[in-house]
Amino acid sequence: MILVLVVVTALGFDFTNGFHDTANAMATSIATRALRPKVAVALSGILNLIGAFLSVEVALTVSNAVVRIQNADGTPKESLTSDGGTALLLIVLAGLIGGIVWNLLTWLLGLPSSSSHALFGGLVGATIAGLGWAGVNWNGNGSKLDGVVGKVILPALISPVIAGVVAAVGTWLIYKVTVGVAARFTENGFRWGQIGSASLVSLAHGTNDAQKTMGVITLALIASGEWTDTKSIPFWVKAACALAIALGTYLGGWRIIRTLGKGLVEIAPPQGMAAESASAAVILASSHLGFALSTTHVATGSILGSGVGRPGAQVRWRVAGRMAATWLITLPAAAMVGALMWYLGDFVGGVAGAIVIFALLLVAAGGMWLRSRLAPVDHTNVNDEWDEPAAAAERVPAGATH
Amino acid sequence: MSNLGFALEGAWKVLLAGLILGAGLPVLFALGIRSLAHGAGGEGAQPRPAGKVMAGTLFAIVVLGVLLGLTYIVASGFGKTISFDHVWPAIVDK
Numbered sequence: 001m002i003l004v005l006v007v008v009t010a011l012g013f014d015f016t017n018g019f020h021d022t023a024n025a026m027a028t029s030i031a032t033r034a035l036r037p038k039v040a041v042a043l044s045g046i047l048n049l050i051g052a053f054l055s056v057e058v059a060l061t062v063s064n065a066v067v068r069i070q071n072a073d074g075t076p077k078e079s080l081t082s083d084g085g086t087a088l089l090l091i092v093l094a095g096l097i098g099g100i101v102w103n104l105l106t107w108l109l110g111l112p113s114s115s116s117h118a119l120f121g122g123l124v125g126a127t128i129a130g131l132g133w134a135g136v137n138w139n140g141n142g143s144k145l146d147g148v149v150g151k152v153i154l155p156a157l158i159s160p161v162i163a164g165v166v167a168a169v170g171t172w173l174i175y176k177v178t179v180g181v182a183a184r185f186t187e188n189g190f191r192w193g194q195i196g197s198a199s200l201v202s203l204a205h206g207t208n209d210a211q212k213t214m215g216v217i218t219l220a221l222i223a224s225g226e227w228t229d230t231k232s233i234p235f236w237v238k239a240a241c242a243l244a245i246a247l248g249t250y251l252g253g254w255r256i257i258r259t260l261g262k263g264l265v266e267i268a269p270p271q272g273m274a275a276e277s278a279s280a281a282v283i284l285a286s287s288h289l290g291f292a293l294s295t296t297h298v299a300t301g302s303i304l305g306s307g308v309g310r311p312g313a314q315v316r317w318r319v320a321g322r323m324a325a326t327w328l329i330t331l332p333a334a335a336m337v338g339a340l341m342w343y344l345g346d347f348v349g350g351v352a353g354a355i356v357i358f359a360l361l362l363v364a365a366g367g368m369w370l371r372s373r374l375a376p377v378d379h380t381n382v383n384d385e386w387d388e389p390a391a392a393a394e395r396v397p398a399g400a401t402h
Numbered sequence: 403m404s405n406l407g408f409a410l411e412g413a414w415k416v417l418l419a420g421l422i423l424g425a426g427l428p429v430l431f432a433l434g435i436r437s438l439a440h441g442a443g444g445e446g447a448q449p450r451p452a453g454k455v456m457a458g459t460l461f462a463i464v465v466l467g468v469l470l471g472l473t474y475i476v477a478s479g480f481g482k483t484i485s486f487d488h489v490w491p492a493i494v495d496k
Contacts, residue, residue, distance in 0.1 A: 054476055139405060150405035157410060162417045170425035177432040181439045189435040193428065196468060204475050274428050281424025282416060284471050288483065289419075291412035 002089045002354040006220045009096045011244045012365075014213040016103040017050060017115040021209065024279070026202040026298035028272035030382060031261030032319065034191040037252070037379035041253030043195075044202040046248030047346040047377070051206020052242030055214075060230055062215040062265040065151040065292070066089075066120045067127040068135050075228040075310055076223040085223035090345050091126045093354055097361045098122025098338030100329060110255035110263075110377070111326045114294035116212065121150055121334030128335070129342035144290075146330070148241020151250055151292045159293035163282045164173075167305030170274035175310060178270065190269035197276035204283050205295055210245045254377045260300065261317045262386045265307030274309070297327065311357045329353075330353055427467045434460035 026040040035043065060074035067087055070076055080088035096259040099115070099122040106113040107146050140146025178186050221227035227234060261267060267275070277301045279295075287291050300323060307315040341360070345353035434457045436465050463469025470491060476485050485494045 051475070052428070144408060147405065150408065152407060154409040158417075160415045162413060162420055165417065166420040166424040169421060172427045173425065173429045174432040177429060177436055181436050185435050185439040185442075188430070189438070193431050197428075199472050200468065200475075203436075207475055207478065253409045255463055270432070274425070276423040277428045279418060280471060281422075281427075282420040284474055285419035285423065286412070287478065288414055288474065289415050291409075366473070 001351045002086060002093065003224045005224065005354050005358045006089050006093050006096070006309065007217055008218045009093055009100070010213050010220070011240055012019050012116075012361075013096050013100050013103070013119065013216075014210065014241050014244040015248035016100050016107070017047075017072040017119075017209050017213070017249045018102050018245040018274070019253040020107055020112070020115050020248075020256060021205055021295055022249045023260045023278070024295045025026060025198045025205060026252075027257045027260035027299070028267050028275050028303065029194050029198050030257055031267045032191075032194065032269045032272045032311060032384070033270065034194045034248045037257075040198075041250050041252040041379075042356045042397070043199065045246045047199055047202035048206035048210070048249045049242050049246035050209075051203045052210035053238065053243055054203075055207045055211045060215045060233075061216055062212045063123055063219065065146060066137055066148050067123050068089045068131070069127060070219065074219070074222075074240075076219060081225075083221050085220075085225065086350065087130065088223040088344055090222055090342060090354060091123070091130045092216060092223075094126035094129070094341035094345055094357060095338045097118070097341045097357060098334040100335075100361060101364050102334040102338045104365055105252050105329075106326060107255055108372050109326075110259040111114055111323055112256050112260055112296050113323075113326045113330045114156070115122055115209065115325070116294055117152055117156065117261055117330045119146070119212065119216075121331040122337045122338035124148060124331065125335030125338030125340075126342040129339040130346070152331060154374065155286075155291065155293040156297055158162035159282070159322075160304070162302035163204055163278055163298040164305035164308065166282060167275045167278035167302040168309035169280055169305075171271050171306045171309030172234070174270045175272055176351055179351045187269065188291055190273045193259075193273035194269060197280050200280040201295070201299070202281065204240075204280065204287070206245065207353070208287065208295070210241045213244070252379065253381050256381060257370070258377055258382045258384075258386075259319065259323075262383060263316060264300070264303050265310075265313055265315050267303065267306065268310070271306035271310055271313070275299075278302040284354055423467060423471075427464050430460050431464045434464065 022041055022044055024042050029035045030037050030040050064070050069080055073198045076088050099119040102118040103115055124136050137147045140150050214233050214237055228246045272362045282298050304320055307313045341357045348356050424433035441450050441457055482493050482495055484491045484494045
């Protein structure tokens, strides 16, 4: 029973992961009208689906970066499975709920925040509640970049800066190179450049992010004895995760697309291409070098950089500042929700506890969805002019969420 | 070495690769567009074949770069990675 809830919640997280991150790849193409909004999210969704199916390798040890609930080979710690896996499942369930609630809240506010950091935050909080501070892998063992500091905090500080510099340099040079070239050449050319680079980002996102949820579900299956192979994952898990992330992407987090595409800077096609190329290159290079970073942070940094690099462009630093503040509190905020959920689930106990916190998640998600209906943002108004006061009025008290 | 050391070591490599691929390729692409416009000639001017050839070459380099990225994504999905040990990229086991 708890296992079913964990699987459903994990797929729910995967879904929010998809619609939260559509903006990373497609915000620029939508803002510059290189693609119509619906076409853009459909393209991104399909590429995420393909990407998710492409990931044959098992990301079973994904949680090892931040918490100690698994052995190095991916099997769950024996101490957590002695009671049929309930101890581990409750930690994972509470952690996932923390991640989803944070993803939905930031979506409601139209703020891009890292889905992986939300998941890690939720898991860290649930682990602190369940196993104490020692259950968290804070700093790694000093042999490689690892732990909460190495995999979450440092990359979050560094990656937007790298992406921003790359995009700024690219934008500046592109404007230098194409100065005086007739618009009929630049318009069409950069349109295709943008679509190509944004597609690469979508594909890379599908391979990376769907894998994390696949790993979490497989971990839960192993913990409850439903699966034993640490080298492969059940096909239905892969298919379900791929579909969940693709559907989420297709649904589109229009609020976040709007913030990234219109809120930060007014994006012209050359900037869009520079920003997405920078994102694609930085994401691929860092994953090649084992430097874990968040697609969201990279995409935001790139778009910001494309504004800095274009002569005379206006950058809304207030919006950027609000995003940076969100990134800082993503981990602790998701951790608090995760921890609260674990305490509550543990207090009620057993299957009933899991059901109670799952029900709370449904209430929170439904509440935020209803709240979003008051000021809907969708494919029809995603490109409207940006005016600060309207965005500020969308804020809701944080206490309304749990 | 501390996490900060590892992070800075990784960061400059990512920055370098990002500048070459993420800023370099788009600039080549922009140069290609410029050549294309040059090749077509201005108002009333004669088309210049050299511009088209130049544009084709530049676009081909950009396409190769994109293919490299695609190969990496697909390869990493199968548990492989691309090695640059011999300058020329080769697919190897992780």
